[in-house]
Amino acid sequence: MYWKKASPSGRGGSAMGEKVERTKPGPDLVGVNVERPTPLTHQTSTVWSRRTQAVSVRHAFKHYGSKKKPNHVLSDLDMTVAKGTIYGLLGASGCGKTTLLSCIVGRRKLNSGEIWVLGGKPGTKGSGVPGKRVGYMPQEIALYGEFTIKETMMYFGWIFGMQTSEIIARLQFLLNFLDLPSQNRMVKNLSGGQQRRVSFAVALMHDPELLILDEPTVGVDPLLRQSIWSHLVQITKDGHKTVIITTHYIEEARQAHTIGLMRSGKLLAEESPQALLTMYRCQTLEEVFLLLSRAQGNTAVQQQQANMSTNINLASLNWGKKGTISVTEESGVVGLNFHQTHQSKEVLIHDGTNGHIDMGRQSSRSRFAETMEDCTNCSGLTSTGKIKALLQKNFLRMWRNVGVMLFIFALPVMQVILFCLAIGRDPTGLKLAIVNHEQNYTNMSYQQCNFDGGCKFGNLSCRYLNQINNSTIEKVYYPDTDTAKEAVRSGDAWGALYFTENFTDALVARMALGKDADEETLDQSEIRVWLDMSNQQIGVILQRDLQLAFQDFSKGLLTTCKENPHLAEIPITFQEPIYGSSTPSFTDFVAPGVILTIVFFLAVALTSSALIIERTEGLLDRSWVAGVAPWEILFSHVVTQFVVMCGQTALVLSFMILVFGVQCKGAIGYVVILTILQGLCGMCFGFVISAICELERNAIQLALGSFYPTLLLSGVIWPIEGMPIGLRYIATYLPLTLATASLRAMLTRGWGLIEQEVYFGFISTIVWIVLFLTISLVVLKFKRG
């Protein structure tokens, strides 16, 4: 058997059930009826008393920052909020009110200490907190700017498991009650005060058991502020609803049943407003707060003296028959506890094991059981309402944002078009400085360079020049090699080409004499070329075209002279390639990597900031407090992204294959699946970035920073076989490498899923998806803690 204070009316504020936990009664006061709580005999009774309060916080410690340099925000804080009361939490800015509230709603975890909310510990299975048992209005607006008021209510209503008709009815009430504008107005177009009221309406939406309001009256006019307070008083009247409210308008907190005055991470006092005013003989709560704050600042000795004098002062108070004052040690600075007899009374209750329970306890227990039953769904896997709300939110946000829509669908198309137009084509108009001493430079024929196309051996230099591809090479004529080379040096030409004055005769002699040709003949018959090889691609193309032109020239000559044209070829015959074309294009080599890179990094860009934006706007926390689990948020993004990915894949592949003719020899179905999987992989990588980074800026840096190394190491623009062996191993296991090789094998070789190179690409992508998702979930869970 033990003593417990019960408050059937739920009034009277301070720690009704809590004071029974004292083991050391305080000193008697002269002339004051002092309650002496009886020491508890069962530890279970303490737990029971905590469970029957709306909120009970014990020995709470919380710090931010590292262990070495902690910023202590809560230090050994105790708080008791009785059911059916309004609890006003007051304190200077930065004293830790928001931190305390976020620990109560399960947004943050204490470093040590205990919190009981509505009979359970926040975050534990079946506690319903976070979840629909709590209505939370954070300090920041924490709403979706692109939503209308109605959509906002729908979103949270569905998350709370309400039916659409219920939400609409409740919305009408809240619009009228909070004097809100039309339900079709966008939240971002509302005034600051209106936005705060919408935020308040969200907290009231599902009529929760516990309302936690962080400064709901900021920016609200006095009339509406009064009506908000009246509403709070109204809803707590029947004792089923509890409100914790912080405010900087200290005087409005007079309407609360209990006031907790907080300073430096502790509660200086936890009493009813009237008791505080009377105890400290103050006219306003502000004065009380100043008094207590000063008292806390004094030394321990001074503090003791202050307590003594307070006690003596209190001794002279005449509480009459209505009031009793209990002296306790746990109320902090003054250690006073006030109860009005008409609001609370001491009742004898038994340990639950005996089965004899008094009415007060019975009602709290049955209510507790009821609420726990109510919340059996809270631990369920998910609800369709939540998924519906999250999906609608993701799609609406995308749809309403033109920039995002362009980013999603126009950017990939533009990238493909740019890639196909800009990469892999032969350059044109490359200037070649030509010096032909077979011709007279001043003569027009130098430019025209006529020759006889039959089996005639005159002006062979002109016949060769005629074979050169005119679209790639633009011939510019120079009088001598010095000026031609100078043109190359000064960047006016990519190379200089020189024919000796008796080139034709020497070449004919070379062909006729064969091994008997002398050095001079060989020297005179050579075409000399000086190239600018500083640009490897252009240099190699010029080499290739000049050699091919000579081969064609020789073949043509031999053919017209009825000789075997094969004599002109080097004795290596490249037969028809087994895969690919005999004139392979760089585009075909790069295209698979480009397709996957576009889809992968667009997904990274889309998702890497998604969670951060929601987090910085406070939306993520608010959704969590409403009972949305991290995996549900991820799942909704996966579904949204999947739809986006399908659209992007269709666009990218159609433009690549159908419009620009990139070859696809394999099964298009597998190509599509691998591309979508890579998009999902990029999305999951984006989640990791989003979960790790606190700021959008950091996320962008990380996403951009990862782009280039991935591109370089994935064999997209150069075969990984060219890398040093160690780096090659690392590169092989990057998310894009095996997938690129797989896609290339499907597109250019026409391989199917049975080939190792192909299915390795699929396996590697799926493994990366699982890995990234796991990392994001772990980080999200960790951060939530």
Ligand SMILES: Nc1ncnc2c1ncn2[C@@H]1O[C@H](COP(=O)(O)OP(=O)(O)OP(=O)(O)O)[C@@H](O)[C@H]1O
């Ligand atoms: N995420 C965080 N990381 C580090 N420090 C934080 C964080 N959130 C709050 N703080 C610090 O903790 C202290 C308490 O902040 P808190 O927001 O709880 O105060 P508050 O009493 O709600 O203030 P206000 O009335 O201005 O809202 C402040 O010094 C604040 O700078």
